[in-house]
Amino acid sequence: MNKEDxxxxxxxxxxxxxxxxxxxxxxxxNPDVCAAYPITPSTEIMQQFSSFVADGEVKTxxxxxxxxxxxxxACIGAAAAGGRVMTATSSQGLALMWEMLFIAAGNxxxxxxxxxxxxxxxPINIHGDTSDAMGARDSGWIQLFSENAQEAxxxxxxxxxxxxxxxxxxxxxVGMDGFIISHSIESMELLDDKVVRDFIGEYIPNRPLLDVxxxxxxGPLDLQDYYIEHKRQxxxxxxxxxxxxxxxxxxFGKISGRQYGLFEAYRLDDAxxxxxxxxxxxxxxxxxxxxxxxxxIKAGLLKPRVxxxxxxxxxxxxxxxxxxxxxxxxxxGVNGLSGPxxxxxxxxxxxxxxxxxxxxxxxGLGGRDLGLQHVRDVFHELLKxxxxxxxxxLAEYMTVRN
Amino acid sequence: MSELKSWKEIPMGGVIEEAGNADQYTTGGWxxxxxxxxxxxxxxxxxxxxxxxxxAIIVKDEKMTGFNYKHCKGxxxxxxxxxxxxxxxxxxxxxx
Numbered sequence: 001m002n003k004e005d006x007x008x009x010x011x012x013x014x015x016x017x018x019x020x021x022x023x024x025x026x027x028x029x030n031p032d033v034c035a036a037y038p039i040t041p042s043t044e045i046m047q048q049f050s051s052f053v054a055d056g057e058v059k060t061x062x063x064x065x066x067x068x069x070x071x072x073x074a075c076i077g078a079a080a081a082g083g084r085v086m087t088a089t090s091s092q093g094l095a096l097m098w099e100m101l102f103i104a105a106g107n108x109x110x111x112x113x114x115x116x117x118x119x120x121x122x123p124i125n126i127h128g129d130t131s132d133a134m135g136a137r138d139s140g141w142i143q144l145f146s147e148n149a150q151e152a153x154x155x156x157x158x159x160x161x162x163x164x165x166x167x168x169x170x171x172x173x174v175g176m177d178g179f180i181i182s183h184s185i186e187s188m189e190l191l192d193d194k195v196v197r198d199f200i201g202e203y204i205p206n207r208p209l210l211d212v213x214x215x216x217x218x219g220p221l222d223l224q225d226y227y228i229e230h231k232r233q234x235x236x237x238x239x240x241x242x243x244x245x246x247x248x249x250x251x252f253g254k255i256s257g258r259q260y261g262l263f264e265a266y267r268l269d270d271a272x273x274x275x276x277x278x279x280x281x282x283x284x285x286x287x288x289x290x291x292x293x294x295x296x297i298k299a300g301l302l303k304p305r306v307x308x309x310x311x312x313x314x315x316x317x318x319x320x321x322x323x324x325x326x327x328x329x330x331x332x333g334v335n336g337l338s339g340p341x342x343x344x345x346x347x348x349x350x351x352x353x354x355x356x357x358x359x360x361x362x363x364g365l366g367g368r369d370l371g372l373q374h375v376r377d378v379f380h381e382l383l384k385x386x387x388x389x390x391x392x393x394l395a396e397y398m399t400v401r402n
Numbered sequence: 403m404s405e406l407k408s409w410k411e412i413p414m415g416g417v418i419e420e421a422g423n424a425d426q427y428t429t430g431g432w433x434x435x436x437x438x439x440x441x442x443x444x445x446x447x448x449x450x451x452x453x454x455x456x457x458a459i460i461v462k463d464e465k466m467t468g469f470n471y472k473h474c475k476g477x478x479x480x481x482x483x484x485x486x487x488x489x490x491x492x493x494x495x496x497x498x
Contacts, residue, residue: 008473216419217418217421225406233415
């Protein structure tokens, strides 16, 4: 691999895929332990990172596990022992980790997981949608999403600080669209290795198992007398995560010049109609928003960055006063009504002063392309709704052959 | 068991910080049958002491002297392993 891929042109623009960018974030973080199992489209992250391990660029203990369930189990053990721990996965791999995800969160272990979002089987499909992440949304993990390789890289670095914050101590998963971002080469900036290392700082484990002078028990039985108290703590930690994420974003802004919040509000301030969408599709929507703005149409975009914790109040504030909003889900919760993002966004707007009319589109499943015309059609429907005040179809599939 | 604490007072993640604190958790209330010792029959072989899952057999000077009813769950393992020729431990229903 050439010097550019290793990020030796530090602080300069480089051309990288999302996966290689994340692998470089991991190289700069230099975690104590990485346990993983390969799965498309995230395989390349650990493949690249294992080269960094083999080349002695990191001191990480790499554990090639026999499944994702084992990989997450090893991550949990290593984190409880007191290590800084990372892994990567996608789709079925995240699904196989499902049981252990709750254990990582419930044991309050700061693990960072890079997730190249991919559709869930069946039918089997290797391409990008967020159904894997949505399946893990209630596992107690913090969830960050990334529009492009730069955001994936930046989010992974910030995730370390977020998860390790003593008010939080929850694991974090960072998503980016499989293939569309994980495998596309983009122009982005790698920070200087030392700048990243200074930013994340030295890891101070909380009650590590390897502290043999103070033996303690992890994961004991917790019955009617204490289980709910521990869940109440977890709830508090997730609430605490919101200000912590903002505080760390502000510090990250100082080293990178890139500003992050709970979501990106793109031309939303004076917007009358807006789309809500995760990950790379936000780029397509931005192009259409710009196009409509030229025509004098007040269009905007809300791109969630933080889905867990769910920033309901801030979302309600941002979307209150708009005439019509379309929440676009690249996953179907298969509840027979709407996608998972829509349910939560509509609920967040329930208490808003001036509630917009809201519709839901389920799109792009299994990597089906979202084109500019699709987004134009959505905005035209929103304009019609804002004129007539009537919703014809609350939720439906789009980018599908009818 | 000591007084129950609020969610703000306990270590995060259900970690138990103190080693060996199972001693503080009394499980005697789980019992339906309680073991009863006939001291005249006991030969102090201590097989019951080896078998008890709750360390509830009290031994003094290498002699079996009785049961710790704070922790004995009444599983009956001690009565079961007590040699057939001896039968020094019998299980009696609680409250009778």
